[in-house]
Every structure is written in C-alpha cells, then in structure tokens.
Amino acid sequence: MDRSVPALIVKIGAYPLHHGGVGAIRSLGRLGVPIYAITEDRCTPAAASRYLKGRFVWPTTGREDPGRLVDGLLRIGRRIGRPTVLVPTDEEAAVLIAEHAAALAGPFRFPRVAAGLPRRLASKQGLHELCVEHGVPSPAAAFPRSYADIEAYAGQARFPVVAKNREAFLRRRRPAVAGTTRIGGPSQLLALARGWGPRPGVILQEYLPREDAEDWIVHAYADASGAALALFTGVKVRSWPPYAGMTACAYVVDNPELAQMTARFVERIGFSGTADLDWRLDRRDGRYKLLDFNPRMGAQFRLFENAAGVDVVRAQHLDLTGRAVPQGDQRAGHRFVVENIDLPARLVYRGRRTAPHTPRRPAGTELAWFAADDPLPFFTMLARCVGPGARHLAELRRTRRAAAQHRR
Structure with a gap:
C-alpha cells in the first residue's frame, strides 16, 4: 500500500x-x-x-x-x-x-x-433499462406515471407484486413506500396508490417467491477500462428487515457463472469503481436476475477477501495509487455476521431451511462490529442502540406476524 x-x-x-x-x-x-x-x-x-x-x-x-x-x-x-x-x-x-x-x-x-452512470445504476428504472439493453435478466417491471397507469396495471398484472421507490434518493426525502412492499392483489395496490400522489415515484416489479429463490451477493472493483480487478460472490442467508433488507448474515460461496455474468455487465456498461450487486436466482426458470447495482462499497464488503488479503476497498486504493492488485482465490466458506441485526433476524428466520450452498460450519467468521484490536466501535454501537431498542422489538413483532401470515 x-x-x-x-x-x-x-x-x-x-x-x-x-x-x-x-x-x-x-x-x-x-x-x-x-x-x-x-x-x-x-x-x-x-x-x-x-x-x-x-x-x-x-x-x-x-x-x-x-x-x-x-x-x-x-x-x-x-x-x-x-x-x-x-x-x-x-x-x-x-x-x-x-x-x-x-x-x-x-x-x-x-x-x-x-458522469450520469452512477445515478442511472442507483435508479430502479435506470438499472432495469440497462439490463434490457445489455441482455441481463431482471424481474419484469412497470413504471407507472399516473394513477390511471396503476389502474391499467392492476387489471392485467399477476399478483403478488412488489413496490419499490423508483429513485434511491427518495430515501432521504419523502418515499412513496417504506422499502420493498409486497402487494397481494389489485384492491391493495389501488388503495396504496391513492397515497402516492399524481406522479407516483414507484416501480411495480415481478414477485420472486422466497421458496423458489436464492439471494446472491457480488462485490467488485473495476479499473478505468471496466476490467474487474477484484470480484467476489456469496450467498445472503438472513437480512433485516427480513427477506428485503440489509444483509445480516452471509457466506462466501464460489459461483463462476455469476462472477462471469457480473464482470461482463460491468465492462459493457463502462463502470469503474467499487460496486455491490444483489442477484436473485429464480429456480423456476434457472436464471439469475439482477435486483440492485449499488455504485459504491457495500456495507458487508468485509465478508470478501482473497488469498492475497485484498478486499474491494484495498483494491481501489491500490489501483488509484498505481499499485498492482494482487490476485487470489476468495476465502470460500467464510461467514459475515452483523451482530445487532442478525439477532432479531434469527428469530424471524427460525425454522427456515438453511440457504443452499452454505457449509455446515463456517471456515471463519467476520463480525461487522466487534474486533479484538478495535473494540470501541462495538460498544459505541451498543450504546446508540439502547434508545431505539423498544422500536426494534415492536418492528420484530410486526415482522414475525407478517411472516406467519405469508406462510399461511
């Protein structure tokens, strides 16, 4: 370095x-x-x-x-x-x-x-259009511009569907929906849409059933030519909020097919930098479908490191300072756990079968917060979590009820 x-x-x-x-x-x-x-x-x-x-x-x-x-x-x-x-x-x-x-x-x-590429990748509509342009599978999607568009969609859509905010930046403003929202039928969609205003900033997307899907993560760093100097693949086991939120637990799992798909897409669109991609394998048709392309480091990037000790953040620093980026195999079987959100996630996912491809025992575990050589961030996190504790418990109860209803 x-x-x-x-x-x-x-x-x-x-x-x-x-x-x-x-x-x-x-x-x-x-x-x-x-x-x-x-x-x-x-x-x-x-x-x-x-x-x-x-x-x-x-x-x-x-x-x-x-x-x-x-x-x-x-x-x-x-x-x-x-x-x-x-x-x-x-x-x-x-x-x-x-x-x-x-x-x-x-x-x-x-x-x-x-200049415009990161904004386009961060947009659900922009990413969908790029996927169509480059032949990358993604869930079927609609981008309604009015309530009339939503009424027309409700009359022909196959439910359930999911609603998401069209632009990532709406998270900091007034989002139409709170994260990923599963919608069971036309009446529920039309009722929700009445609160989205005259120009709904949402994407209505094909629902990929949890029981027929696998959640995969890819992290990459690409140089100025779009060539991936570091690329890693893994499986998301638990998330918070459940099934649609931040990674709570994940494993490193080799997936050459997905790695090749990602590297090819990154190069074709001319992306340079660090990226965090979410893919979902739809077992019904055997295709990996791209859900998100975050044009920055992912919060769980420390899950991934190669045999030379390179992660995507180190790869970026090496490349931008004129150093070579050492190559090596990823540490397959390694596990990443986010302590403060994996605990409630475990309760919700209890009884759910283990994600495919994950080892019975991890080859090693990287904790998001605690590190023996740097413990203060962990204790600072705990101190800041004390206040919102009651809110998290209430959210957990609501989520467990929703999960039980979904299973029925």
Whole structure:
C-alpha cells in the first residue's frame, strides 16, 4: 500500500450505525494507510475506531444543494492537505463524486466513470433499462406515471407484486413506500396508490417467491477500462428487515457463472469503481436476475477477501495509487455476521431451511462490529442502540406476524 496517500470515508445523510464505514476504516488502517471519515457527530462507532486518523463532523441530510456538498468536500480536502482517495458509502456520495468530478479532481483521487452512470445504476428504472439493453435478466417491471397507469396495471398484472421507490434518493426525502412492499392483489395496490400522489415515484416489479429463490451477493472493483480487478460472490442467508433488507448474515460461496455474468455487465456498461450487486436466482426458470447495482462499497464488503488479503476497498486504493492488485482465490466458506441485526433476524428466520450452498460450519467468521484490536466501535454501537431498542422489538413483532401470515 502507498501509505503516503490517505483515504476519506464519504457519507451523505444520517445513518450513524453503519458497519461498512467501520470496516473500511479498519481495512485500510490496519495496513498503515491514514484514514479520515465524515461523521454525523463525535460519538458514532466510526469516530471511535482506533484506526481513524481524523474525523470531520458534518451532519447532512441528502437534501442539500450539490454545490454546497462539493464545497464542503473541498474544504475537507484542504484540511487534509494532500491527494486523498475517496471511499463513498452511499449512492448520494457516489453520484455527487461522479457528477462533479472536475471540481473534485484536484484534492481527491477516485475512479473516473461517465458522469450520469452512477445515478442511472442507483435508479430502479435506470438499472432495469440497462439490463434490457445489455441482455441481463431482471424481474419484469412497470413504471407507472399516473394513477390511471396503476389502474391499467392492476387489471392485467399477476399478483403478488412488489413496490419499490423508483429513485434511491427518495430515501432521504419523502418515499412513496417504506422499502420493498409486497402487494397481494389489485384492491391493495389501488388503495396504496391513492397515497402516492399524481406522479407516483414507484416501480411495480415481478414477485420472486422466497421458496423458489436464492439471494446472491457480488462485490467488485473495476479499473478505468471496466476490467474487474477484484470480484467476489456469496450467498445472503438472513437480512433485516427480513427477506428485503440489509444483509445480516452471509457466506462466501464460489459461483463462476455469476462472477462471469457480473464482470461482463460491468465492462459493457463502462463502470469503474467499487460496486455491490444483489442477484436473485429464480429456480423456476434457472436464471439469475439482477435486483440492485449499488455504485459504491457495500456495507458487508468485509465478508470478501482473497488469498492475497485484498478486499474491494484495498483494491481501489491500490489501483488509484498505481499499485498492482494482487490476485487470489476468495476465502470460500467464510461467514459475515452483523451482530445487532442478525439477532432479531434469527428469530424471524427460525425454522427456515438453511440457504443452499452454505457449509455446515463456517471456515471463519467476520463480525461487522466487534474486533479484538478495535473494540470501541462495538460498544459505541451498543450504546446508540439502547434508545431505539423498544422500536426494534415492536418492528420484530410486526415482522414475525407478517411472516406467519405469508406462510399461511
């Protein structure tokens, strides 16, 4: 590693309990790379890491004018005082960097990509269109522009379907739906749609039955030519919220077919940088269908590392500092667990058969929060979870009731 080039964790919006940022701090910090982070306040888990050289307390919402955000990043760059690798942890940051590359290029290093591509990938509609354009399977989808469009769709759709927000950025504003929403029939769809306004910002998507599907994860880093210098595959075992949320537990599983599909798609669209992709294997037709393409590091990226000790964050730093990225096999059978969300997820998934392809016993386990050489982020996370504990328990009860109804 080039220890003369620091890195900066860039986040936009308020989500202090982000284990991915902590993982990136540890990944580079353990190798002696000076690493800085933007934090919501001084008491976030990331701010407590022993490997963090400096923090910049800068609370944002994601609704700010982009020019103001660029100015803020430039001020941070001047304070660091030397060229710095940017590591975005959310779509807002990835899109901002791509669309204002010329202004940020002086103090920062980051993968160069077509300015509009990250925004298009972060959009459910944009990603679907790219999949159609390049022959990549994805769930059948509709993008209604009015209530009349939804009425027409309800009259011919095969239910159940799922509704999602069309643009990722709506998470920071006023989303039409709360995450992925399963809709059982036309009457339920029409009732929900009355609250979506005259121009519904939703995607209505084919429902892939859980009992006939497998959830796969791919993490990759591609260089300026679109060639994948690091690429990993794994299976998601549990998520929170259940079946449609953040990874709570996952395993590294070799999947050459999926790796090849991903590498080919990344190269064809001309993407450069770190990416986190969610695929679902539909056993009914035997095809992998692309659900999400996040143009930034995934929160669970530390699940993946090759025999040379390279993960996607290290691959990005090596590439952007002119170093070769060492190759090696991924550590198959390794497990990743997010302690604070896997505990409630286990209760919901209790009795569900183990995901296919996962070993009976993990080859090793990477915890998202606790590390013997850096314990403070774990305890800071626990302290911040005490307040929302009652809300999480209520959410767990609602989720278990919904899961029981679905099984019936």
